[in-house]
Amino acid sequence: MLVSNIFLCQLSEAFAQSDPLPSWNESPTKKSIIDFVTRVTTEGSPDVVPVPERIAAFDNDGTLWCEKPVYFQVAFAFDRIKAMAPQHPEWKTTQPFKAILHKDMQALAASGENGLLQIMAVTHAGMTTDEFSDAVRDWIANARHPRFNRPYTDLIYKPMLELLTYLRANGFKTFVVSGGGVEFMRPWMERVYGIPPEQVVGSSGVVKFNAGLNGKPKLVKQPKIEFVDDGPGKPVGINRFIGRRPIFAFGNSDGDLQMLQWTAGGTGARFMGIVHHTDAEREYEYDRLSKIGKLDKALDAAAAAGWTVVDMKTDWKTVFSSP
Template sequence: MSFVQKVTQQGSADYVPPEERIAVFDNDGTLWTEQPAYVQLVYLIDRIKALAPQHPAWKNQQPFKGILENDMHAVAATGNQGLMAIEHAADAGMTTDDFKTSVTQWLQTARDPRFKRPYTELVYQPMLELLSYLRANGFKTYIVSGGGTDFMRPWVEKTYGIPPEQVIGSTDQVKFEMGKDGKPRLIKQGVINFIDDGDNKPVAINRYIGRMPILAFGNSDGDLPMLQYVSSGSKTNLVLYLHHDDAEREYAYDRQSAFGRLDKGLDEAHRHGWPVVSMKKDWNTVFPASQ
């Protein structure tokens, strides 16, 4: 609140005009839960299981064999190559409209295995309040996430109040073609084009926003370059980390986690004096009240 007051008070040495009040947020683990696996990965796994009857050979092919047998260690062992194979099998040939429909319908019925709630209810109440507070003070809020742009855009506006054009994420190749009905359509190729994580986050900010943000919020080492980039700006800025240390109300993880690992970033935050928000100590509430 002190930072917002400084950058919004006209006449202040730290005043930043509204058009330059850009705030960027990671999504997975920063705005909603990312354990025990990224929500988009859960969606892709469900897609593979639904498509499996059409592909009997998958029973003997990794990473599909691991998915069908619920052996996530086998899936993880296939690495990025396995994830790209999953992406291709789940999305290739779908129109962007069909993909949007698929994601929307899945989110309406899917439930988190631990909390038994829709994933869009497992967003963080304090972060929703922060997004609203910033926008009320003239900030433009963006998502800069390793998650897929097409996966996030169908639901983020209703959930976070962030319009789809302010969502920057990983992208895959899409091809324009005219359908047999004479109508144009965009076809997903199932090939990853850009992974918006790590060093690519500042690249994406420069490419799609074109302004240096003055606030950045993340939760993992994958967000560290974004925080380093924003903290280097010439204007007054604020960068923050969310530390998952509440096993009772959510999850406790940092340096050894397979998802949302926070190791080097935690050290850098302490070294530079960046605020580290403790979910356990600083948040009265984690998730919104059940709808």
């Protein structure tokens, strides 16, 4: 028994001394994360936070995985259009579907928000939630990123996966709070991030209950938006679906600004982080002028308030979770 206890003590000490964020370079950024977690989880610390209140909220696109050249849910919708085209010959001459089939990005851009809404409606509605989940899983398993020629789930940020694991090991409950569709994210996030479906908050469309002809109940997706979980919608979504204000939040764009402000506005110790895409070689470099993942007002807010900004190029030893 004595030998066993000594071994357990040595194991515990070794674990405590091990690096919880090995893919992060030693820098003030990494130190700020570890210092915060230590302060809010150490008994006797003036900043200690009870376990039930250790809520961490993460944006998804551009924060936990890549978001270029287009949001991956949009890439999914485009691929759905191509797969469905044989059943819709009228799309050959009808915009915005014609633009997708002919890879005419100029015409697609000209269709604007209305065109995108049409695309999302025909690719995300008219099927049951189970059918949609199956379509998402199939796409995740088979689709490839146009630049990296790898599955999209290979483009998860390894440093952020380590951060999720580190937080959970210290009593945090981790949530995804994203502008992406909640039913697009839930089928794969538990396997990839370790975040279960009930801890995924996102934009949603109207879903209607249907008893079914055979008496088997089903939920059918409707072509109508119910809730947009982006910008000012994120704190609303957090309040509605989580019910606790986060003490730790990470984003990467102006769409995350209000979530970070909401987190900062609480009492006690708070951590607000932003992933700044500065690595054109290993991933992408963009911020203020980007149409996707624009980081402008949030970057200024971070500088003014002293939030932690991750410089992808200098703070991360590696970017993606898979080589």
